[in-house]
Amino acid sequence: MAGMAESEGFASEIDRLSKELARAGSFEELPQRAVQACATAVRAEICTLWTVYRDEIEGGRLRLAAAFGVSAPQTLAQEITYRITPGAGTYDGVTGYVASERARVLVHSFAQLKREYPFCHKGKMDKIQWRGRPAKLMRNLYAVPLALGDEVEGVLKVENREGEGSFTAEDVATVDALAQLVSLVAKPLVLVDSHERRLIDAPARLSRALLRPFDTQQLTREIVATTAETLNAEVCSLWLVDATGTRLVHQANFGFKGRESEVPEYPIDIEAGNDSEIPGITAWVAIRRRPFWANSHDELRKHPSWRGNWDPVQFGGRPEARERFRSMYAVPLIWNEDLLGVLKVENPTGAAYFSSTDRLKCDLMASYVVLLLALTRQARLQLVPGMAHILNSPAAGIAMLVEELDRELLKASPDLERLRDYVNLVRRWTLSIATMSRTLSAEVEARVGTQQVREVDLIAFLRAQLDKIRPLVPRGTRVEMVSELASSLLPLTRSEEIWLEIILFNLLHNALKHGPEGEVITLDCARSAGDMVLAVSDRGPGIAPEDRPHIFEAGFRNPGASAGSWPAGIGLGLYEVRRLVGQLKWSINVSDNRPQGARFEIRIPQGWRRSRDAPTYSTGGG
Amino acid sequence: MTRRLTVLVADDEAIFLKVLTARLTDEGYEVLPVTNQDELATKAPEADALVVDARLPSEKLEGLEVVASLFQPSPRIGPDTPILFISVHAETDDAIRDKLKQLPALAGRYRWLQKPFETDLLVELLRDALAQPGEETS
Numbered sequence: 003m004a005g006m007a008e009s010e011g012f013a014s015e016i017d018r019l020s021k022e023l024a025r026a027g028s029f030e031e032l033p034q035r036a037v038q039a040c041a042t043a044v045r046a047e048i049c050t051l052w053t054v055y056r057d058e059i060e061g062g063r064l065r066l067a068a069a070f071g072v073s074a075p076q077t078l079a080q081e082i083t084y085r086i087t088p089g090a091g092t093y094d095g096v097t098g099y100v101a102s103e104r105a106r107v108l109v110h111s112f113a114q115l116k117r118e119y120p121f122c123h124k125g126k127m128d129k130i131q132w133r134g135r136p137a138k139l140m141r142n143l144y145a146v147p148l149a150l151g152d153e154v155e156g157v158l159k160v161e162n163r164e165g166e167g168s169f170t171a172e173d174v175a176t177v178d179a180l181a182q183l184v185s186l187v188a189k190p191l192v193l194v195d196s197h198e199r200r201l202i203d204a205p206a207r208l209s210r211a212l213l214r215p216f217d218t219q220q221l222t223r224e225i226v227a228t229t230a231e232t233l234n235a236e237v238c239s240l241w242l243v244d245a246t247g248t249r250l251v252h253q254a255n256f257g258f259k260g261r262e263s264e265v266p267e268y269p270i271d272i273e274a275g276n277d278s279e280i281p282g283i284t285a286w287v288a289i290r291r292r293p294f295w296a297n298s299h300d301e302l303r304k305h306p307s308w309r310g311n312w313d314p315v316q317f318g319g320r321p322e323a324r325e326r327f328r329s330m331y332a333v334p335l336i337w338n339e340d341l342l343g344v345l346k347v348e349n350p351t352g353a354a355y356f357s358s359t360d361r362l363k364c365d366l367m368a369s370y371v372v373l374l375l376a377l378t379r380q381a382r383l384q385l386v387p388g389m390a391h392i393l394n395s396p397a398a399g400i401a402m403l404v405e406e407l408d409r410e411l412l413k414a415s416p417d418l419e420r421l422r423d424y425v426n427l428v429r430r431w432t433l434s435i436a437t438m439s440r441t442l443s444a445e446v447e448a449r450v451g452t453q454q455v456r457e458v459d460l461i462a463f464l465r466a467q468l469d470k471i472r473p474l475v476p477r478g479t480r481v482e483m484v485s486e487l488a489s490s491l492l493p494l495t496r497s498e499e500i501w502l503e504i505i506l507f508n509l510l511h512n513a514l515k516h517g518p519e520g521e522v523i524t525l526d527c528a529r530s531a532g533d534m535v536l537a538v539s540d541r542g543p544g545i546a547p548e549d550r551p552h553i554f555e556a557g558f559r560n561p562g563a564s565a566g567s568w569p570a571g572i573g574l575g576l577y578e579v580r581r582l583v584g585q586l587k588w589s590i591n592v593s594d595n596r597p598q599g600a601r602f603e604i605r606i607p608q609g610w611r612r613s614r615d616a617p618t619y620s621t622g623g624g
Numbered sequence: 625m626t627r628r629l630t631v632l633v634a635d636d637e638a639i640f641l642k643v644l645t646a647r648l649t650d651e652g653y654e655v656l657p658v659t660n661q662d663e664l665a666t667k668a669p670e671a672d673a674l675v676v677d678a679r680l681p682s683e684k685l686e687g688l689e690v691v692a693s694l695f696q697p698s699p700r701i702g703p704d705t706p707i708l709f710i711s712v713h714a715e716t717d718d719a720i721r722d723k724l725k726q727l728p729a730l731a732g733r734y735r736w737l738q739k740p741f742e743t744d745l746l747v748e749l750l751r752d753a754l755a756q757p758g759e760e761t762s
Contacts, residue, residue: 394739399640569637570636
């Protein structure tokens, strides 16, 4: 009889909870109504619902979805989360323990909680929920995991039964019964959260691709992967109009099954009058500038432009395509009336077709993609002419010098002094171009370089850089290396090698530019107090004390230097040197050279690479 | 005895200044090399022809502005003084076109040479522009 009365009690509570949930006017109201109904059912002063979300760094966590009777639910929601760590042995609070081990916890006092669950009580709630007096304010607690099948979706927790007593066996059974219904509320909460997270992440992921305006392959791969993930699509392909504007070329694919060589290209004939003249649906979307969708292969085939070119590539032949194709949505990518391409998704995972909401999401993704492609193109358009301008002037100077050299040589009695002067000018300007182009390409080259660390013999590396520079040094001036070390291994990534080359080129170029002609420029490499020290010294006029604080600023050009025979420069060389040295976590110092000139000293701290999670350098004797 | 004609060459890049000075001197001109806007403004009235880098200094288009200012408020160079602008940019580049639109004083008064150019062409243009009426130019 008792059992029957109990189940009748559950039925009425479940009915009450169902009615309460049915009254929810919005999705957001559901969890709040659930906790209110649960609290009422067992006369609990407090009821909280915690749902699972994925933290990118730490994995599964629980956070507050709804609270009843908590004095500061907003603070609780913002400040407290619990890690889910199955089998860990120690847990992130009782709530974390319940979710991790799918355990039920019933305690009738705070002392019992501390005594029986010492491995999970961390007092996270004490300050917020219990105002710093948990022993006095927390009387009893029952927490259950919310699970559907193998997945834990959250935790339901009731606390402080009204009146003197604690939760009874009947209360526990009621909460267990209600928890099953609440699990059905928790599940969509968890799904919507991850769905929203994907939608929110999409523009962030795509925007990150903007940092690589020259890496088109990486950019397009990012676009299709992000779109497929956001829309839950098995396949996503991106087609872009080529430079001639007459063809639609396949750029990247997610979930691609076929061979790249078999992927069709579509001519874009904007004059096509009838749809049947257009060779394929992707081309139709581009030419007609309208989206297209089909929810079965039959629907696809009915379209006048359908040729089935894509079917054998993606679905392994036409009969197979009829089986495997479920749904497709293709949208044109248009920027300011310019057609950029077509974005296409196929076969939603676990669903028969793309819903109208899915299509709206795809339109949203297409807008992001258009923005991304347009901004990338803009970045290229701005960067390339900027770089071209910086390099054009010295290049034009060299061209005119060579012409004048020719003219002088053709004279009956060439002016040898003028010839020598011109040849030296060609050397200087070529070195300036080489240095500037290296400096400007620092970002681009470094990003494509592999991040794998390899042991580089620093001494051999430095000598190789000097060999590159020597043919461009004005005749009479010498660039020498001074080192007692026979070899010195430094673990560097390819990017770091490029940065070091840029640093050296700029320092040597700077020394040559400001040192007197016919003098010696030295590159020292030595160990000092365990550190490795590289130094470039010249014998020029040195750096005026008032200029010293400014020499590493962008745009600074030394007005007092004897740079008349060198290009005016862009004032980026030493700025870039300091930036790269900082990026490497090395240091740079400038001092007076003896007897005269300037000395730029770079210090690579002992154990530098070790502190960056890689082996440190070792030096050989000399 | 005929007076040697004076050509002012304004460029902050020493290489162009050196090459053009050497070439024009070889051609019999007196050359006034200048490297900044102030010198350009001061010495321009002494010259029979101006060869000016449109960007002076290199980041800006102030070479154009200084030459335009030579006509305002009252002209400080003769109305027929030949003006040759030199630049690594084409006259049709957006930035140049926009700037020239803002300087109507220059309209119809200059020729444009894009760097690099053959110095023969510069010499030829100057010779034509500086020829006295009736004097033969080849």
